[in-house]
Amino acid sequence: MTQIELRGIEKHFGAVQVIKDLNLTIADNEFIVLLGQSGCGKTTTLRAIAGLETIDEGDILIDSQPVQHIKAAHRDIAFVFQSFSLYPHMTVFENIAFPLRATRGNRADIEREVQAVAKTLQITHLLVKKPSALSGGDMQRVAIGRALVRRPKAMLMDEPIGALDAKLREEMRAEIKRLHIKQGSTTIYVTHDQVEAMSLADRIVVMHEGVLQQVGSPHEVYARPANMFVAQFVGSPVMNMSDVTVSEDAGHARVVVRGAPTSFDFPSNLTAQLAVAGAQNGNLTLGVRPEGVLVSREAREGFVPVEAHIIEPLGSHDIIDLKVGDQMLRARTKSGFVPRPGEAVWARIDPAQAHFFDSSTGTSFGIRL
Ligand SMILES: Nc1ncnc2c1ncn2[C@@H]1O[C@H](COP(=O)(O)OP(=O)(O)O)[C@@H](O)[C@H]1O
Ligand SMILES: [Mg+2]
Numbered sequence: 001m002t003q004i005e006l007r008g009i010e011k012h013f014g015a016v017q018v019i020k021d022l023n024l025t026i027a028d029n030e031f032i033v034l035l036g037q038s039g040c041g042k043t044t045t046l047r048a049i050a051g052l053e054t055i056d057e058g059d060i061l062i063d064s065q066p067v068q069h070i071k072a073a074h075r076d077i078a079f080v081f082q083s084f085s086l087y088p089h090m091t092v093f094e095n096i097a098f099p100l101r102a103t104r105g106n107r108a109d110i111e112r113e114v115q116a117v118a119k120t121l122q123i124t125h126l127l128v129k130k131p132s133a134l135s136g137g138d139m140q141r142v143a144i145g146r147a148l149v150r151r152p153k154a155m156l157m158d159e160p161i162g163a164l165d166a167k168l169r170e171e172m173r174a175e176i177k178r179l180h181i182k183q184g185s186t187t188i189y190v191t192h193d194q195v196e197a198m199s200l201a202d203r204i205v206v207m208h209e210g211v212l213q214q215v216g217s218p219h220e221v222y223a224r225p226a227n228m229f230v231a232q233f234v235g236s237p238v239m240n241m242s243d244v245t246v247s248e249d250a251g252h253a254r255v256v257v258r259g260a261p262t263s264f265d266f267p268s269n270l271t272a273q274l275a276v277a278g279a280q281n282g283n284l285t286l287g288v289r290p291e292g293v294l295v296s297r298e299a300r301e302g303f304v305p306v307e308a309h310i311i312e313p314l315g316s317h318d319i320i321d322l323k324v325g326d327q328m329l330r331a332r333t334k335s336g337f338v339p340r341p342g343e344a345v346w347a348r349i350d351p352a353q354a355h356f357f358d359s360s361t362g363t364s365f366g367i368r369l
Contacts, residue, residue, distance in 0.1 A: 001028045002153040002186040003063055004049060010057035011044055011210075018044050020210045022058070026188065031180050034190045035197040035233070036207035042190040045207075046156045049188065051075045062153065078147035082159040086131040086142055092118075093127040096145045103150075117149045120182065121175075137168045144179070154186040162191070173199055194234045198222070206230045228362035231287050231355060237319055239289045240329050243359060245281040246271060255286060255349070260325025262304040264349045267369050274356065277365035285357040290319060292353025293331035295338075296346040303346035308338040322347050 004026040011019040018041045026032050034042045047053035049060055051072035059066050067075055086095050093114055100110045118124045121141045131139055140160060147155060161172045177200055180187055191197055197204045198218040206213040206221060206229075214226040225231035231239045243258040246266075253270035254263040274284070296303050309328070312319040313335060320338050322329040322345070331347065338345060351369035358365065 001063065003028050003061075004154060004186060004188070005061040005064070006045075006049070006058065007061070008058035009045070009048065009055050009060070011041070011048065011053070011055050018210050019048075019055075022210075022212055024205060024212065024215065026186060028186055029184045031177075031187045031189065031200060031202045033197040033201035033204050034188060034207060035194060035204050036192065037233075038192055040207045041210040042192075042207060043158055046079070046158055046188060046190055049154075050077050050079050050156055052079075076150075076153045078150055078152035078155050080140075080143055080147045080155065080157040080160045082162050086139060086146075088131050090130070091127065092123065092129050092131070092134070092142050095131065095142055096127075096149050099146060099150045113149055114145075117145045120148070120179065121145050135168075136164050137172055140164065140172060141175075144176075148179075148183065152185065154188070157187065157189045159191055160189070161196075162193070169196070176200060194236070198234070204234075206233060208233075224364075224366075225287075225355065226364055228285065228287065228357050228364075231357070231364075235289055237290050237330050237332075239287045239355070240293070241285055241287050241357075242324075242327055242329070244284055244286040246274060246284065247281075257286070257324050257327050257329075259327055262306075262324060264304065265302045266349075266351050266354070270351070270367065270369060273367045273369075274365065277356075277367065279356060279358065279365050283359045285359045286349075287355035287357055288329075288349050288353055290330045290332040292350045293322065293329055294348045294350050295320075295322070295331050295333055296348075297337070299346055300348075303348045305344060306347045308343045308345050309341055311338055311341055 006022050006024045009019050009022040034045060036042055044053060048055050051070060096114045096117060097110050100113060118127055121144060123138060123141050126134060126138055161169045164172060173196060189200060201218055203215055203217055204221045205215050208229050214221055214230045221230060221234055245256050247254050248271045251268050253266040253268055255266050256263040306322040306324055309321040309323055318333050318335050318337060320331050320333055322331055356365045356367045
């Protein structure tokens with residue numbers, strides 16, 4: 001049972017504030033992913049939890065006990081770094097056994113625990129080898145093994161697979177997930193890769209410039225982004241954003257993209273919802289993911305004519321750019337849907353997949369259609 005709580009954490013390096021009022025409760029057995037750009041404060045947060053970094057303000061509690069006065073070595077938290085940092089002169093067995101040497105003297109116990117961890121990670125055949133003989137993926141398995149063997153209260157992982165190539169990253173991702181399901185330890189995992197975050201996390205914590213932006217399940221963060229930063233950081237290709245004005249016309253709401261002669265049809269309750277949320281024309285941004293832009297080869301009710309431009313064929317589907325006035329709207333279509341660049345097609349924005357943001361603060365108005 002390990003619950004970790006961060007209360008009002010603040011951290012400066014000199015004059016630069018790198019963590020701002022960070023509050024977060026991580027449940028027992030939860031797999032939390034800290035997601036954000038390089039430099040946003042992820043590593044500093046992890047190091048603070050591990051006790052490798054001091055904090056200026058706030059409290060870190062492990063199982064409801066404040067831990068600031070407890071040294072890293074006594075917090076019983078394992079840390080897996082991006083660099084594998086294995087002892088090169090030791091075998092894999094000795095590397096994994098190393099953390100046990102200090103605490104568990106009995107040879108037979110150490111042997112049994114190392115074997116058990118090696119079996120879980122499927123590296124039994126590597127136990128006699130030296131790190132120099134291992135591939136990148138195997139080195140990282142050993143580093144994870146060395147962290148796991150202590151049966152720590154919690155596992156902290158800082159971009160543990162960032163240095164591996166794409167194929168291996170995918171494999172290791174699945175393995176880390178499987179391992180977590182099997183071991184069930186409270187885990188905080190840091191990455192700048194949104195796909196990694198989506199595939200691993202119970203909950204994702206999105207950070208930007210030291211400020212927590214949103215905490216939620218992968219689905220929540222993807223489907224209900226709290227602000228424009230989260231909306232554009234999660235999901236690929238990136239969410240379309242356009243300044244729009246909304247007006248009411250003959251029982252419909254009309255959404256006009258700035259610089260476009262065309263308007264998109266929306267359900268009439270959009271205007272009322274925007275009014276309740278305090279949204280005003282001139283300060284309104286529409287966000288829609290490429291899959292929320294519906295396209296048709298024929299004219300259809302509610303669809304407007306647009307021109308299909310650059311086409312990215314991706315095999316399973318295509319990404320196309322639609323010219324709407326002087327703006328581009330990126331859409332996702334079945335592969336081969338648009339045969340030639342410059343083709344005339346019809347488009348509509350799926351109201352259920354539309355997001356409306358305050359253009360100046362970036363905050364979502366939380367409109368649901
Ligand atoms: N020991 C340090 N001294 C001074 N600045 C640091 C130190 N460690 C990190 N920083 C700065 O703090 C910010 C956050 O860094 P970090 O937590 O490593 O970000 P991330 O892991 O998200 O890339 C960065 O601007 C970084 O340059
Ligand atoms: Mg980092």
